[in-house]
Amino acid sequence: MTPSFRTLRHIAVASGLLFSLASQHAVAADGEKITIMVGGITKLIYLPARLTEQLGYFKDEGLDVELLSQPAGVDAENELLAGAVQAVVGFYDHTIDLQTKGKDVKAIVVFGQVPGEVEMVSTKAAETVKSMADVKGKTLGVTGLGSSTSFLTQYLAGQHGIQSTQYTMLPVGADASFIAAIKQGRIDAGMTTEPTVSALQKSGDAKVLVDMRSVEGTKAALGGTYPASSLYVQAAWADSHKAQAAKLAHAFVRTMQFIHTHSAEEIAAKMPDDYQKDKPLYVSALKASLPMFTADGKMPADGPETVLKVLSAFNPSVKGKHIELAKTYTNEFTGSK
Template sequence: MQPTSRALRRRLPAVAIACGLLAGAALQNAQAADAPGKITIMVGGITKLIYLPAKLTEQLGYFKDEGLDVELLSQPAGVDAENELLAGAVQGVVGFYDHTIDLQTKGKDVKAIAVFGQVPGEVEVVSSKSADTIKSMADVKGKTLGVTGLGSSTSFLTQYLAGQHGIASTEYTMLPVGADASFIAAIKQTRIDAGMTTEPTVSRLLQTGDAKVLVDMRTVEGTRAALGGTYPAASLYVQDAWVASHKAEATKLAHAFARTMEFIHTHSAEDIAAKMPADYQKDKALYVTALKASLPMYTADAKMPADGPATVLKVLSAFNPSVKGKHVDLARTYTNEFVSAK
């Protein structure tokens, strides 16, 4: 039976309300889709000076200037941060560029969209108690060498440096000891004879006399002597799939970091330290000293150094079983597109 005209008049307001609610919900959904959501970035040790640009960008307010809601998390080892990215738990990682090469050989498409370090910023230090027997990497046979984690960038660099002296990775032991306080403890407790770490840990160990420098990769000169070229390291890398669907956010992130690199190159170590959180600087004088030693490692514009990717591939091809003998398309491991975008 067809409804009467009176019944229709009673139903019309209800239908209009329902349509209005549906339209409102659709509008809200559209606005939510257009609004940039939170971007979570995992940093492979947020207090390390090699990754200082991440926190400094936040402190300077550059993320907010770009209209971004960025959350920075910390994971001591870069290899663990990489796993968080692949699992989709974070949108980006501030870690070593070499992960993008390693992952490509495993069928994972990841690329660096901003580069902070033109060199590793890593230093192989030797315990003062072992300094008489370890004068260079040629003397590490039978020794225990500290790295942040097995399969990490420090482990590949360690193997390469030893390999340059004809010492196979089976002739010494690599012990994962993390960074910062745990690395210092490993040196003090003589659990490692030498190890690879970064600032400010290096300066702290030198200040206390617990360690000495064996190989210094904080400068371009030192890195070229050790590795044969620049070695882009600290960078922001993301999954290709995320970039494809978030080009605007990728551009804003790259621009924020490029501004930070410019800030670093136009300010003193003291000025930069003043912008960093107080709890990062338990000893402010030491922090500034460490930062001064680290300044040469930073890029000026967040772009990839032209000769860098080939050097990294050379090192990984020598000792990373995932990369050795594999074809790698370096052009797919990084891009300057977003840093350069207007």
Template sequence: MLKSSARILARGRLKALAGAAVVAAGLLGPAAAHAEKLTIIVGGMEKQIYLPAALTNALGYFKDEGLDVELINSRAGVEAENELLAGAVQGVVGFYDHTIDLQAKGKFITSVVQFSQAPGEVQMVATKYADQIKSPADFKGRTLGVTGLGSSTDFLTRYLAFKGGLKPGDYSLLPVGAGNTFIAAMKQDQIQSGMTTEPTIGQLVKMGVAKILIDMRTPEKTVAALGGLYPAASFYVQASWLESHPKEAQKLANAFVRTMRFIASHSAAEIAEKMPKDYYVGDKDLYIQGLAEGKAQFTPDGRMPAGGPETVLKVLEAFSKNVQGKAIDLSKTYTTTYVDNAAKTLGN
């Protein structure tokens, strides 16, 4: 089931009460009359970077594990993170970099399954400014679009500007979301450049509204832009929930790992056929094209890419006063235990 995040906090207390029922249901297994109910919030369900969430649901892999998973849509990853910390949901599909950012603030969340090894993000520049903005150094004096302040697009934009030799006061960041709101902001000259994902990228290019400035949709292009693989989209939970709900976490990992294998072994067109039709935003061919161009961002097995956490930490330390000077224990930001167990269960 797909829902909006608008009512989540109001239901937070009910979710907490439901936790006991989830634990009890876990003792019954997949054959139980009532599937285990879990709620996962996604930082933009329609974004291709978070495709594994809806795809797992569409393929029936949650149900195969005896789970009743409710997927709730959020405007940006930072909103999803806040819902998790409030206890309103059990898990988040969002960017791994939040695990490091939050640890610096004394809060611990853990990535259980790593969906991608590249951000899947692209820095776009409005067509009418393409001859003026040719690198991050040209962001000076400009307004740059991000999904939300404190979001991963915020982090990555700040890093690109830092690499371009700019200071925070040299440019402005404007939260404009994704999809239609991002497109409108660029059309109306509210932003001159901005970071977004597919299918918004393809729409902007097709309409002639914007051009690609920096592409981070593949591992190779990400290494060129950021200096290494950048683990991005992931499934993460509060460390305390993971410790008390290992059975539920394992079932979720089993489902997600099956999905990552499906993505690796099927074409963009075959994957698109499984997705909700409204995700195509009226242009299925363009959706497939975008997925084909960025499909390499996804991990084939849900594992954390070697050296990835170190790259993310390096990026955040470059500009984030919150992270700078903090002793970050990367081993506490992710685990491979559940993915490893899933591989043993599913076989090679």
């Protein structure tokens, strides 16, 4: 074997080894676990998170996804900023609020074209609280201070000229802790979602004051569609993990299509039993929630402007600031630029 041929062979072997190592690294990088923090995983507004897992769509995309839960979206947001998780299932409005704080975060899939939130008034307080115009001096429950429920609560009260200093906002979480706060009289009214809404109605402990589960109800309350539950990530992660971001988006879009082509009963059948201890109640709550979901995961055209309007009305970190809405979301990964 001539020296030149031996050298060429060594180069070929070395190149092949490098290619093999590069391929293995690519597979490893693509196979990295993606941890998603959900702002209350049993809330029906965030149904697509667990449903996507239950349907096996993450695995179909070759993704290793772990779902975690925090009771309030603001806590989930903090986990994302700390780098503890790669994505959050929470409200889109956090991306606008964070931009004012120098954080570049964007929604890459939109689940809810409306908040799915309902302001409930306790039956005890219903005689004196007929609308948000009557909340002066009252205690209003929110999931957490700085959460989307607190943003919306302030906006709805502000529409009636009531400042946030004229009532008390009490963080009471969601689900069982929210129900307990109503039953114990710690809050007069509060903002929550399904299935808590249906549970409170069934028990007779609370009534609907403002309903933002449908497009019609949301337009009446907020003046337009209000994109809410979404999957958001740090922009730098989306830029450096485009393949994973696209696979995540594809898995969720398949779920949105599943939701729009199946009945509440069929969807409920796919969910874990511990999510629906009272199955008829869960199905009923799900039926009331289905109108909130997008069919394709894309941002509604008028959505970002409505959210900015709501936040600008009272949020000091957003009010009067220039917000580049185009940087707060992208339809790139759901198939439309």
